[in-house]
Amino acid sequence: MGTGLAAGALSASATAQAQAIGAESARAYDIPPGSLATALNRFGQQSGVLLSYASDLTRDLQSRGLSGSYTPAGALSALLDGTGLEALRQDSGYTLRQRPSGASRNDISTLASVTVTGKASWGLPEAYAGGQVATGSRLGILGNKDVLDTPFSTTSYTAQAIENQQARTLADVLSNDASIRNTSSTGHGMETFRVRGFDLWMGDLAFNGLYGLAPDAHVPLEMFERVEVLRGPSALLSGMAPQGSVGATVNLVPKRAPDAPLNRVTATYVGDAQFGAHADLARRFGEDKAWGVRVNAVRADGRTGVDGQSKTRTLGALGLDYDRGRVRASLDAYALEDRQDGGSVFMAGFTTAIPKPPDGDTNIYAGAENTVENRALAGRLEYDLAKDWTVHAAAGRRLHRYTGTLRGTYVMVAPNGDFVGALRSGNGYSDTNTGEVGLRGNFQTGPVKHQLVLSTTGLTSVTGIVNAVGANYDSNIYDPAPPPLLGIPPRPPKYQEATLTSHAIADTLSFVDDRLQLTLGVREQRVRSKTFSTVTGAETANYDESAVTPAVGVVVKPWGPGVSLYANYIEGLSQGGTVTDVAAPNYLQVFAPYKSKQMEAGVKWDAGRFLNTVSVFQISKPSLIRNPSTLVYTDDGEQRNRGIEWTTAGEAARGLRVLGGASYTHAVMTRNANAALDGNRAFGVPPWTANLGAEWDLPAVTGLTLTGRLTYTGKHYLDSANRLQAPSFTVADFGTRYATRIGGRNVVLRAMVHNAFDRRYWIGGFADGGAQVGAGRQFLVSASVDF
Numbered sequence: 089m090g091t092g093l094a095a096g097a098l099s100a101s102a103t104a105q106a107q108a109i110g111a112e113s114a115r116a117y118d119i120p121p122g123s124l125a126t127a128l129n130r131f132g133q134q135s136g137v138l139l140s141y142a143s144d145l146t147r148d149l150q151s152r153g154l155s156g157s158y159t160p161a162g163a164l165s166a167l168l169d170g171t172g173l174e175a176l177r178q179d180s181g182y183t184l185r186q187r188p189s190g191a192s193r194n195d196i197s198t199l200a201s202v203t204v205t206g207k208a209s210w211g212l213p214e215a216y217a218g219g220q221v222a223t224g225s226r227l228g229i230l231g232n233k234d235v236l237d238t239p240f241s242t243t244s245y246t247a248q249a250i251e252n253q254q255a256r257t258l259a260d261v262l263s264n265d266a267s268i269r270n271t272s273s274t275g276h277g278m279e280t281f282r283v284r285g286f287d288l289w290m291g292d293l294a295f296n297g298l299y300g301l302a303p304d305a306h307v308p309l310e311m312f313e314r315v316e317v318l319r320g321p322s323a324l325l326s327g328m329a330p331q332g333s334v335g336a337t338v339n340l341v342p343k344r345a346p347d348a349p350l351n352r353v354t355a356t357y358v359g360d361a362q363f364g365a366h367a368d369l370a371r372r373f374g375e376d377k378a379w380g381v382r383v384n385a386v387r388a389d390g391r392t393g394v395d396g397q398s399k400t401r402t403l404g405a406l407g408l409d410y411d412r413g414r415v416r417a418s419l420d421a422y423a424l425e426d427r428q429d430g431g432s433v434f435m436a437g438f439t440t441a442i443p444k445p446p447d448g449d450t451n452i453y454a455g456a457e458n459t460v461e462n463r464a465l466a467g468r469l470e471y472d473l474a475k476d477w478t479v480h481a482a483a484g485r486r487l488h489r490y491t492g493t494l495r496g497t498y499v500m501v502a503p504n505g506d507f508v509g510a511l512r513s514g515n516g517y518s519d520t521n522t523g524e525v526g527l528r529g530n531f532q533t534g535p536v537k538h539q540l541v542l543s544t545t546g547l548t549s550v551t552g553i554v555n556a557v558g559a560n561y562d563s564n565i566y567d568p569a570p571p572p573l574l575g576i577p578p579r580p581p582k583y584q585e586a587t588l589t590s591h592a593i594a595d596t597l598s599f600v601d602d603r604l605q606l607t608l609g610v611r612e613q614r615v616r617s618k619t620f621s622t623v624t625g626a627e628t629a630n631y632d633e634s635a636v637t638p639a640v641g642v643v644v645k646p647w648g649p650g651v652s653l654y655a656n657y658i659e660g661l662s663q664g665g666t667v668t669d670v671a672a673p674n675y676l677q678v679f680a681p682y683k684s685k686q687m688e689a690g691v692k693w694d695a696g697r698f699l700n701t702v703s704v705f706q707i708s709k710p711s712l713i714r715n716p717s718t719l720v721y722t723d724d725g726e727q728r729n730r731g732i733e734w735t736t737a738g739e740a741a742r743g744l745r746v747l748g749g750a751s752y753t754h755a756v757m758t759r760n761a762n763a764a765l766d767g768n769r770a771f772g773v774p775p776w777t778a779n780l781g782a783e784w785d786l787p788a789v790t791g792l793t794l795t796g797r798l799t800y801t802g803k804h805y806l807d808s809a810n811r812l813q814a815p816s817f818t819v820a821d822f823g824t825r826y827a828t829r830i831g832g833r834n835v836v837l838r839a840m841v842h843n844a845f846d847r848r849y850w851i852g853g854f855a856d857g858g859a860q861v862g863a864g865r866q867f868l869v870s871a872s873v874d875f
Contacts, residue, residue: 119167120153123150127151127153127154128141128146128151128167131163131164131167137160138181139164139175146171150787150790152827154167160182172186212232212313215246217697218739218745220245220248220737220745221244224237225316225317225339228322228327229324235692235701236652237602237652239607239641239643241688242316242318242319244317245314246314251872252783253823254838257309258293258309259274263797264747264779265779266748266749266751266778267283267319267753271854272853273433273448274393274863276860277493278495282772282773283317284335284336284707286333286334286335286727287335288336289331289332292329292337292338295339295340296339296340296418296468296482297326297468297482298483298484299327300486300547301466307340308424310384310403311384311403311422314339314341316339319705320334320335320686320688321659321684321686323639323658324659327545327611328588328661330588332664332666333662342407343384345370345371345372349370350368350371352368352369352873354366357869359390359391361390362392362398365386366384369383375412379408383407386403387402388400389401393448393863393864393866394431394450395450395451397432397451398430399426399429401424402424403423404423404424405421405423406422415471415472416470418467419465422462424460425459425460427457427458430456431451431454432451432458433451433861434498435498435499435855435858435859436499436565436858438501438503438812438859439500440503442813442814443502443504446566447848448843448861448864449864452497452568453497453568453571455571456571458491459489459491460488460494461488462487466485468481469482476531477527479525480527480528481526483521484522485521485522486518487517487519491514494514495514495516501565504564506563507564507565508561508563509563509571510558510571511574514554514555514556514577515553515577516552516554517551518550521547521549524546525543527542528540539596540594541592544591545590547586548585548586548587549586551582552580552582552583552622553580553583553676554577554579556574556575558573584620584678585620586617587615588614593610594610595607595608604645606642607642609639609640610636613637615634615664616631622676638657638659642654651691651694653689653690654690654691655689656689657685658686661683662683664679667712669855671719682709682710682723684707684708687706689703697739698737700734701734706728707729708728710724710725711723711726712725713808714857716762716809726759727755728755728756729753745782747779747781750776750778750779751776752776754775757769768808768809770805771857772806777801779797781796781798793824797821798819798821799819801816802816806852808856812857815849819842819847825839833873834872835871837871839869840867840869841866841868842865843862843863843865844865845865847862848861
C-alpha cells in the first residue's frame with residue numbers, strides 16, 4: 089500500500105505553512121470535478137497545506153470539485169463530501185481516513201466546511217451532510233443553536249437545496265416538509281400553509297428574526313440563504329405572531345457576501361412560456377474584508393401553467409454587512425412587484441357533494457388581474473460589550489400594497505361543477521414598523537453554565553382595505569365562462585391599527601458537560617388593536633389585552649453527543665383571528681387575543697451523515713367556527729391537535745442524498761358553538777402525510793445527478809361537519825442536473841417536472857368547507873453560470 093502526498097512544496101517554508109493552519113485563514117479555490125486524487129493534489133498546490141493518506145483510500149473515488157473561499161478544513165470537507173472519508177488535523181497538516189461507521193460529526197476529529205455565506209454569517213450553522221439542510225437554525229432570542237442542542241423540532245433548508253430544486257417561492261421549498269401542506273394553489277395570487285394542522289399566514293413570516301418585514305403574498309427565495317422552520321408556537325422565542333399563526337415560525341435568512349467575489353447569472357424557463365433571469369453579485373472589501381455587499385436582481389415574464397394566465401415578477405434586493413472586531417452590522421433592502429394577468433385559479437366550496445377536480449391548469453376567472461408590491465428596509469447591529477456579553481438591536485419598515493382579485497376567488501360548486509360566480513376586486517395596504525433590542529450573556533455559577541437573554545420587541549401596523557363585487561354570472565368548473573370584469577376600487581380607507589409589544593427573559597442552564605440543558609423563559613405580551621368601519625371610518629372595536637406566557641425546554645444526551653432527548657412546554661399569545669372568508673357576513677372581523685399551548689417530546693440522532701428527529705406533540709388553540717346557518721364566524725371553539733412526526737435528511741449512501749419525513753396528526757374540535765360538532769375532525773387536516781425526496785449522483789458521469797420526490801397526502805375532511813371528505817393523493821416530481829465547467833466557468837444545468845403524472849386532486853383550503861385544486865404538471869429549466 090502506497091502513500092499519497094498533496095502539498096505545495098515539501099520545503100521548510102511549506103512545512104511552516106502547514107504548521108500554521110491553525111489560523112484557519114480562508115482563501116479562494118478553483119478545483120474542477122474529477123477524480124478525488126487529482127482534486128486533493130490541486131488542493132495541496134493551491135493551499136500549500138501538507139496532506140498525507142494511503143493511496144488506496146482514494147482509488148475509484150470522485151470529487152464534486154470546489155469553487156469559492158474556504159479555510160483548509162472547509163475545503164477538505166467539501167472535496168471529501170460523499171466519499172466516506174474525513175480529514176484529521178495533525179501538527180504538520182492533515183491526514184485522511186475512513187469515517188467511522190455511525191460516528192457523529194460531534195464526536196470525531198473532523199472540521200466542517202466554511203460555507204460561502206462569508207464573514208458576516210454571524211455564526212450561521214454549517215450545512216449538514218448532503219448540503220440540503222443545516223446543522224442548526226436560529227431560535228429567536230436564543231440565537232443560533234445546533235439541532236441536537238435544540239429542545240424543539242426544527243429544519244433549516246439551505247441555499248443549495250433552494251437552488252437545486254429551482255425553488256422560486258416559499259411554497260416550493262416547504263413542499264419538502266411532511267408536516268406542512270400548501271392550502272393555496274400555485275396559480276393563486278398568494279400563498280397560505282398549514283403546519284401541524286394549523287394555519288401559517290404570510291404575515292407571520294420572520295425576516296432575519298423580525299416579524300412584519302417579509303414579503304406578503306409570495307416570497308422570492310432568490311434573496312435568501314436559509315429558510316428556517318421552527319414547528320409549534322414560539323411566542324417566547326420570537327414574540328407574538330401578528331396574525332396568530334400557531335403551527336410554526338418560518339424565519340427567512342437574507343444572503344450575505346461570501347469572502348470570494350461572486351458573479352452568477354441564472355436563466356430560467358417555467359410553465360408554458362415564462363422566461364426569467366437572476367443575477368447574484370457579491371463583493372467584500374476593506375481591511376480584513378470587513379465590508380460586504382450582495383445584490384440579487386430578478387426579472388421573469390410570460391405565461392404560467394394556468395390557461396391564459398401570465399405573470400411578471402421583478403425583484404431587487406441589496407444586502408450590506410460589516411463584521412470586524414466587536415461590531416457586526418447589516419442593512420437589507422428589497423423591492424418586489426408581482427403582477428398576474430389573464431385570470432386566476434379558485435377556491436371552491438361545495439353545496440352537497442365533492443365533484444371530480446378539474447384540470448390543474450383550469451382558469452376560472454379569465455381576464456382577472458392583480459398586482460402586489462412589497463418594499464422593505466431592515467437593519468441589525470451587534471456589539472460585544474465583553475468576551476461573553478453582547479448587546480443587539482434590530483429595526484425595519486415594510487410597505488405592502490395590493491390591487492385586484494388577490495383575495496376574492498371563492499365559489500360554491502354543485503356536484504356537476506356548476507356555480508354562480510361574482511368577480512371580487514380589492515385595494516389594500518399594510519404599513520409595518522418593527523424592532524427589537526436585547527442582551528445576551530454567558531456566565532457560570534459553580535458547575536452550571538448559563539446563557540442569559542433579555543429581549544424587548546415592538547411592532548406597529550396600519551392596514552386599509554376596500555372591496556368591490558361584480559355582477560353574478562353562471563359558469564362551470566369544467567368549462568368556465570368568462571366573468572364580467574370590474575375595475576380597481578378607489579383608495580382604501582384605514583381598517584385597523586395594531587400595536588404588539590413584549591418583554592422576555594430566558595436562561596439556558598447547562599450541566600455535566602452540556603449533557604443536560606434546561607431552558608427557562610417567560611414573556612410578557614400585550615396586544616392593542618383598533619378596528620374601523622371601512623364605510624364611515626368610525627372606530628368599531630378597541631382591544632387592549634396582555635398575558636404572561638412561560639416556556640420550558642430540556643435536552644438530555646444520555647448516550648453521547650450524537651443522540652439527544654428533548655421536551656418542551658411553550659405558550660403563545662397572538663392577536664385574535666381575522667375572518668378571511670369573503671362569503672362571511674362578518675368578513676374581516678378581528679377577534680380578541682387568544683392563547684395557545686404546546687407540549688412536545690422527542691428524540692434526535694445524528695448517525696454521522698444521516699440526521700433524524702422523531703417527535704410527539706399536542707397543541708391546543710382557540711379557533712374560529714362558522715355557523716352553518718348564518719355563515720357568521722365566532723371564536724368560541726377550540727381545536728386540539730395531537731401528532732407524531734419524523735424528519736430525516738443526509739446521505740443514505742455515497743452519492744445518495746435523502747430529504748423527507750412522515751407525519752400523523754389527529755386534529756379534533758373539542759369545543760364548538762354547535763355542540764353537535766364536538767369531537768369532529770378539524771377541517772383541512774390530513775391525518776397522514778409523507779414526503780420523500782432523493783438525489784443520486786450517477787457514478788458513470790461526473791457531475792450528473794438525478795432527483796425525485798414523492799408527496800403523499802391522506803384523505804381529509806373539508807368541513808367542520810365532516811360531511812365532505814377529499815380523497816388521498818400522491819404527487820411525483822422528477823428532475824436532473826449537470827454540473828460542469830465550460831470555458832473555465834462553473835456551469836449548472838437543471839431540469840425538473842412537478843406533478844409529473846398530472847394528477848388531479850383537491851386539497852383542503854384555509855376556510856371551512858373550502859378546497860383548492862392542486863397544481864397541474866409544470867416544467868422548470870434553468871442554467872447557471874459563474875463569471
